Every structure is written in structure tokens, then in C-alpha cells.
Amino acid sequence: MEVKRFDSAEPYDAKGHFNMSAMRLQGKGVTNLEDYWVGFSTFLPGGGADKASAPTGKVYVVLKGEMTVTSSDGEVILGQYDSCYLPPNTERSIENKTNNPVQMLVISPN
Template identity: 45%
Template sequence: MFIKRFEEAKPYDAPNHHGCFGLRLQGFEEGGPKNQWVGLSQFLPGGGAGPDSTPFEKVYVVLEGEMTMIADGKESVLRPLDSCTVWPGEVREIVNRSNHVCKMLVVIPYPQGANQ
């Protein structure tokens, strides 16, 4: 078992994100997970990411607030404890259209060749 306290989480900058503060909760550390890492993304009102895609799938879980997910011309609003899988190569955009901060867990596999 590997425990990491919230106070130990380090900030990270996610590419093509704006109005977002990310903390790495698990991953890229000695003794941590071997297959994926987990981030906490905190989006200010108007914050978001994309449109873009990645060569791997990722999972989003909204903890607080709401997030509008846009893919294939369709929009869906995720609210607390709603989740979404974004497929490899799928172009998505996310936007916090509310006046509240959106807190979201992000689960992403390590990039190929990354040193876990």
C-alpha cells in the first residue's frame, strides 16, 4: 500500500489548460502507482481545456461544481460524482460555464516510456 497525504501533492501545469490549478495526488513517485497517475484539477469560472486529444484514454470525475464536456458536436454537463471517459484520439473540450470552482479528479495512464 502507498499513502500520499494531500499536503504532499505537488502542482503541475497541464498543456492547453487555462484557468486551472492542478495537483498531482498520486503518480510519478517512488512506491506510487505503476499504471496511471491521478490529478486534482481545479477550474475557475470560465476555465477549461482544449479542444485537443491524446493518444490514450482518460477518466474525469467531478467532485464539486460542474463541467461542460464537448465532443463530436455534443455537449454534456457533468455534476458532482458524474464521470466521463474520453477515448484515445477523441477531440474534447471542457469548459466551466458556472460561477463556481469545479474540482475534478483526472485518472491518466503514464505516457509510453515514462519512468514510473
């Protein structure tokens, strides 16, 4: 078992994201997890990510607040404990359109 304490998580630069803080919880050199990585993001009001795609899929899990996710399928609002899967190469943008912070887990293969 490999435990990573939240208090020791360090921020990382999430390209194309704004008004937010991202911390890696598992994988990508933080732990020995090789198959995927897990991140924790906090988005301020108006925070989000520019329209972009990634070669790997992603899962978003909203832990607190509401996040708007927009893709070619349309716009959806994820509330507390809602999640979505974005397949590889899916162009998407995300935005916190509320006046409250949003906390979200991001899970993605390496």
C-alpha cells in the same frame, strides 16, 4: 501501501488548460504507481482546456460543481459525482461555464 497526503501534493503544468490549478495525487513520479496516474484539478469560472486529444484514454470525475465536456459526440454537463470516459485519441474540450469553482479528478493510463 503508498499514501500521498493531499497537503503535500504539488501543482503541475497542464498544457492547454487555463484558469485552473492541477495537482498530481498518484503516479507520474509522485508515487510508484506505474499503470496510470491520478490528478486533482480546480477550475475557476471560465476555466477549462482547449480542444485537444491524447493518445491515452481519460476518466473525469466531478467532485464539486459542473463541468461542460464537448467532443464529437456533443456537449454534456457533468455534475457532482458524475463521470465520463474519453477513449484514446478523442478530441475534447472542457469548460467551467458557471460562476462557481469546479473540482475534478482526472485518471489516465501512462
